[in-house]
Amino acid sequence: xxxxxxxxxxxxxxxxxxxxxxxxxxxxxxxxxxxxxxxxxxxxxxxxxxxxxxxxxxxxxxxxxxxxxxxxxxxxxxxxxxxxxxxxxxxxxxxxxxxxxxxxxxxxxxxxxxxxxxxxxxxxxxxxxxxxxxxxxxxxxxxxxxxxxxxxxxxxxxxxxxxxxxxxxxxxxxxxxxxxxxxxxxxxxxxxxxxxxxxxxxxxxxxxxxxxxxxxxxxxxxxxxxxxxxxxxxxxxxxxxxxxxxxxxxxxxxxxxxxxxxxxxxxxxxxxxxxxxxxxxxxxxxxxxxxxxxxxxxxxxx
Amino acid sequence: xxxxxxxxxxxxxxxxxxxxxxxxxxxxxxxxxxxxxxxxxxxxxxxxxxxxxxxxxxxxxxxxxxxxxxxxxxxxxxxxxxxxxxxxxxxxxxxxxxxxxxxxxxxxxxxxxxxxxxxxxxxxxxxxxxxxxxxxxxxxxxxxxxxxxxxxxxxxxxxxxxxxxxxxxxxxxxxxxxxxxxxxxxxxxxxxxxxxxxxxxxxxxxxxxxxxxxxxxxxxxxxxxxxxxxxxxxxxxxxxxxxxxxxxxxxxxxxxxxxxxxxxxxxxxxxxxxxxxxxxxxxxxxxxxxxxxxxxxxxxxxxxxxxxxxxxxxxxxxxxxxxxxxxxxxxx
Amino acid sequence: xxxxxxxxxxxxxxxxxxxxxxxxxxxxxxxxxxxxxxxxxxxxxxxxxxxxxxxxxxxxxxxxxxxxxxxxxxxxxxxxxxxxxxxxxxxxxxxxxxxxxxxxxxxxxxxxxxxxxxxxxxxxxxxxxxxxxxxxxxxxxxxxxxxxxxxxxxxxxxxxxxxxxxxxxxxxxxxxxxxxxxxxxxxxxxxxxxxxxxxxxxxxxxxxxxxxxxxxxxxxxxxxxxxxxxxxxxxxxxxxxxxxxxxxxxxxxxxxxxxxxxxxxxxxxxxxxxxxxxxxxxxxxxxxxxxxxxxxxxxxxx
Numbered sequence: 001x002x003x004x005x006x007x008x009x010x011x012x013x014x015x016x017x018x019x020x021x022x023x024x025x026x027x028x029x030x031x032x033x034x035x036x037x038x039x040x041x042x043x044x045x046x047x048x049x050x051x052x053x054x055x056x057x058x059x060x061x062x063x064x065x066x067x068x069x070x071x072x073x074x075x076x077x078x079x080x081x082x083x084x085x086x087x088x089x090x091x092x093x094x095x096x097x098x099x100x101x102x103x104x105x106x107x108x109x110x111x112x113x114x115x116x117x118x119x120x121x122x123x124x125x126x127x128x129x130x131x132x133x134x135x136x137x138x139x140x141x142x143x144x145x146x147x148x149x150x151x152x153x154x155x156x157x158x159x160x161x162x163x164x165x166x167x168x169x170x171x172x173x174x175x176x177x178x179x180x181x182x183x184x185x186x187x188x189x190x191x192x193x194x195x196x197x198x199x200x201x202x203x204x205x206x207x208x209x210x211x212x213x214x215x216x217x218x219x220x221x222x223x224x225x226x227x228x229x230x231x232x233x234x235x236x237x238x239x240x241x242x243x244x245x246x247x248x249x250x251x252x253x254x255x256x257x258x259x260x261x262x263x264x265x266x267x268x269x270x271x272x273x274x275x276x277x278x279x280x281x282x283x284x285x286x287x288x289x290x291x292x293x294x295x296x297x298x299x300x301x302x
Numbered sequence: 303x304x305x306x307x308x309x310x311x312x313x314x315x316x317x318x319x320x321x322x323x324x325x326x327x328x329x330x331x332x333x334x335x336x337x338x339x340x341x342x343x344x345x346x347x348x349x350x351x352x353x354x355x356x357x358x359x360x361x362x363x364x365x366x367x368x369x370x371x372x373x374x375x376x377x378x379x380x381x382x383x384x385x386x387x388x389x390x391x392x393x394x395x396x397x398x399x400x401x402x403x404x405x406x407x408x409x410x411x412x413x414x415x416x417x418x419x420x421x422x423x424x425x426x427x428x429x430x431x432x433x434x435x436x437x438x439x440x441x442x443x444x445x446x447x448x449x450x451x452x453x454x455x456x457x458x459x460x461x462x463x464x465x466x467x468x469x470x471x472x473x474x475x476x477x478x479x480x481x482x483x484x485x486x487x488x489x490x491x492x493x494x495x496x497x498x499x500x501x502x503x504x505x506x507x508x509x510x511x512x513x514x515x516x517x518x519x520x521x522x523x524x525x526x527x528x529x530x531x532x533x534x535x536x537x538x539x540x541x542x543x544x545x546x547x548x549x550x551x552x553x554x555x556x557x558x559x560x561x562x563x564x565x566x567x568x569x570x571x572x573x574x575x576x577x578x579x580x581x582x583x584x585x586x587x588x589x590x591x592x593x594x595x596x597x598x599x600x601x602x603x604x605x606x607x608x609x610x611x612x613x614x615x616x617x618x619x620x621x622x623x624x625x626x627x628x629x630x631x632x633x634x
Numbered sequence: 635x636x637x638x639x640x641x642x643x644x645x646x647x648x649x650x651x652x653x654x655x656x657x658x659x660x661x662x663x664x665x666x667x668x669x670x671x672x673x674x675x676x677x678x679x680x681x682x683x684x685x686x687x688x689x690x691x692x693x694x695x696x697x698x699x700x701x702x703x704x705x706x707x708x709x710x711x712x713x714x715x716x717x718x719x720x721x722x723x724x725x726x727x728x729x730x731x732x733x734x735x736x737x738x739x740x741x742x743x744x745x746x747x748x749x750x751x752x753x754x755x756x757x758x759x760x761x762x763x764x765x766x767x768x769x770x771x772x773x774x775x776x777x778x779x780x781x782x783x784x785x786x787x788x789x790x791x792x793x794x795x796x797x798x799x800x801x802x803x804x805x806x807x808x809x810x811x812x813x814x815x816x817x818x819x820x821x822x823x824x825x826x827x828x829x830x831x832x833x834x835x836x837x838x839x840x841x842x843x844x845x846x847x848x849x850x851x852x853x854x855x856x857x858x859x860x861x862x863x864x865x866x867x868x869x870x871x872x873x874x875x876x877x878x879x880x881x882x883x884x885x886x887x888x889x890x891x892x893x894x895x896x897x898x899x900x901x902x903x904x905x906x907x908x909x910x911x912x913x914x915x916x917x918x919x920x921x922x923x924x925x926x927x928x929x930x931x932x933x934x935x936x
Binding site: 359401410422 | 832834837838839840843845856931932
């Protein structure tokens with residue numbers, strides 16, 4: 001933000017105006033580079049994404065290999081120690097990155113697409129569609145998101161596919177509510193009325209006017225939701241409602257290590273640290289996005 | 303008449319990412335007891351900042367009073383501690399703001415907001431304060447004070463709320479009230495009522511009033527003396543009568559010509575002042591009105607003029623006051 | 635009305651599950667004839683609609699059925715036993731969270747960009763990003779396992795003394811309240827920053843009121859309004875956290891009952907727990923609405 005204003009003040013003559021026509025993404029990039037929190041977030045996130053993508057190459061050992069000393073403290077051969085079955089903790093955490101990120105991003109993508117579809121339909125067309133969709137949103141609103149996810153797991157059962165569905169269902173109403181609100185606001189804008197007066201079709205109006213204007217708050221909401229989804233996955237895994245126990249996930253590693261924390265602190269500390277750093281980096285980025293896109297804090301808490 | 307307020311060479315600056323904004327850049331004026339002084343100028347010329355500087359309400363950071371003295375009732379306000387200044391505010395010095403719709407706390411009753419001043423400054427008990435508050439409402443022309451005191455701001459119209467703000471300002475019988483565009487946000491019909499009320503009450507109670515406005519009509523009718531401000535400086539000062547009849551600064555002249563007047567023929571053309579007010583972060587060494595001025599000479603680019611007496615009690619900060627006077631003498 | 639829809643939904647969703655509660659039980663029985671007998675015993679052989687009507691009728695009398703497992707304890711008994719634990723934990727967590735969040739938010743806003751402000755912001759970010767169960771484990775490692783100041787698990791009713799009750803709840807309440815506290819503190823900060831820019835605060839200063847009066851009487855109540863609007867949503871988070879935390883500290887509250895029920899496929903218990911959780915949530919949102927009208931006269935009179 002600061003940088004953008006500095007630039008603006010440097011524009012003295014009309015020739016310099018091109019400076020102001022820099023793309024939004026360049027602006028965003030420059031903002032990130034100047035905001036220490038956002039920069040830290042980006043770096044941490046990049047490290048984790050890298051770890052997730054190349055897990056088999058980076059991990060020093062097979063995450064499910066039980067051939068090492070049990071509950072060995074961090075050492076040169078096992079940087080983060082081993083767990084109660086003698087598996088290398090670092091390798092397990094590196095592999096755990098994959099599930100966390102997969103669930104975090106897939107669920108939010110699903111929730112975003114379906115929520116926005118519902119919200120746009122409800123807000124733009126109104127009438128019975130709005131009624132129906134609003135009833136659904138209200139109903140879902142009667143449950144805390146996490147409880148919905150827990151309940152969905154109870155209904156569908158565990159496993160990565162079910163878990164993805166369960167968590168994304170939990171967040172659909174947030175996006176639908178937000179998208180609907182945005183549409184209702186934007187619909188009243190003079191330029192949208194003008195477009196309609198000039199005979200633009202519904203889909204065209206949605207595509208060219210409504211959706212682009214609704215992006216900023218949706219992106220911010222999506223970022224926040226990713227962090228919550230990652231936390232939700234970890235909590236579900238921790239409670240034994242997550243993926244199969246052969247797949248290492250951060251929540252599961254913690255759950256398994258829980259009984260040994262008094263003897264081996266590392267099995268308790270490191271997986272949680274990984275979760276926290278990931279979520280923290282996403283929150284930092286989300287905060288920078290919010291400032292950058294000038295979205296009010298109140299509308300996107302969860 | 304005794305001098306109540308004496309502002310000397312006041313500089314208030316704001317540091318922003320764009321550079322330092324010299325919002326008030328060396329103003330000097332006095333206000334006598336019971337007198338009404340108008341401060342006129344375009345938006346952004348520093349009139350409000352000047353007023354807030356007197357009240358000690360400049361947020362620091364980003365604002366800072368860099369230089370100057372503000373003597374009020376014999377004390378230099380800039381040397382007082384925050385606590386001393388607080389005891390003065392609302393007690394001896396009061397302020398009325400531009401936006402009556404947002405100037406009252408929406409969650410507290412009118413009575414509460416009136417009484418808290420009385421209780422804080424005069425040590426009134428709750429009952430004494432309520433009685434006095436009802437009196438004050440009657441004074442500003444609000445009937446049925448007992449009921450009004452129990453109401454919340456959203457029950458009242460804009461004009462009504464500005465009356466309450468006046469009551470609030472008068473509550474502790476101050477010596478000076480600063481009214482920052484008190485009628486700008488109101489309907490035209492209400493504007494006159496509010497101004498008349500303020501004039502009547504300040505006369506009756508012998509309270510001095512600094513009336514900040516951009517409306518020259520208001521100046522002519524309600525002020526004793528006028529300070530015209532441009533780009534953080536006072537460019538002309540005099541009695542309201544003098545300035546209105548014979549402006550001696552090109553900016554004052556420009557202001558008068560750009561406003562429609564009922565007493566002139568409809569065919570009389572309005573002449574807008576060309577250009578924009580200068581960027582307060584980049585003031586040159588010359589006269590800041592120069593780029594927009596019809597009377598500009600070479601000297602104006604190099605040297606900034608200071609206030610010079612043009613008639614008894616009237617001063618103008620212009621190198622070419624003669625030319626201005628001549629242009630008026632030649633008809634118009 | 636909402637409660638009824640919620641109840642219906644809870645019922646049908648669970649019946650629509652592919653997995654049969656009896657499948658789990660059959661491992662114990664291992665005999666189709668016996669399974670059929672069990673089916674009849676629990677009324678699971680009758681048409682869904684009949685089951686539903688019967689269930690609704692019983693629900694109205696406060697009868698939520700019996701647990702499928704063990705000594706077939708009535709669900710209502712289980713829940714009545716669990717409720718005080720959950721409520722104790724949630725209330726204490728709420729009290730601690732608010733007690734920290736309000737002063738922290740105010741100070742951060744009043745001293746914007748000071749060291750205190752930055753520290754509060756960072757702490758809030760950490761609080762939001764930390765998985766609640768991990769924080770719980772960390773607290774146990776430090777305060778229970780190593781310092782032995784507080785017990786690590788369990789619950790003691792308040793009837794056995796305030797201190798034993800409190801002693802068992804302090805760590806869980808801190809773990810459960812942290813994220814909530816972080817959200818509220820950030821909300822208060824940003825909404826205080828908005829409020830202190832308003833005209834009426836300027837007027838309050840011009841009136842020469844004392845600083846504390848301005849902050850606590852004029853600014854804070856106004857700043858709380860937007861905070862209260864999101865309070866309902868923040869409560870969803872608190873409830874989710876409570877569910878998880880109960881499981882970490884082995885407090886047999888609603889959350890533990892719920893998760894155990896899911897793990898055991900004990901449908902009546904899951905139904906009952908979900909129902910009560912959502913009713914509590916609805917009730918809290920009602921309270922929030924009432925609180926709203928208490929604090930804001932503009933709503934009171936409309």
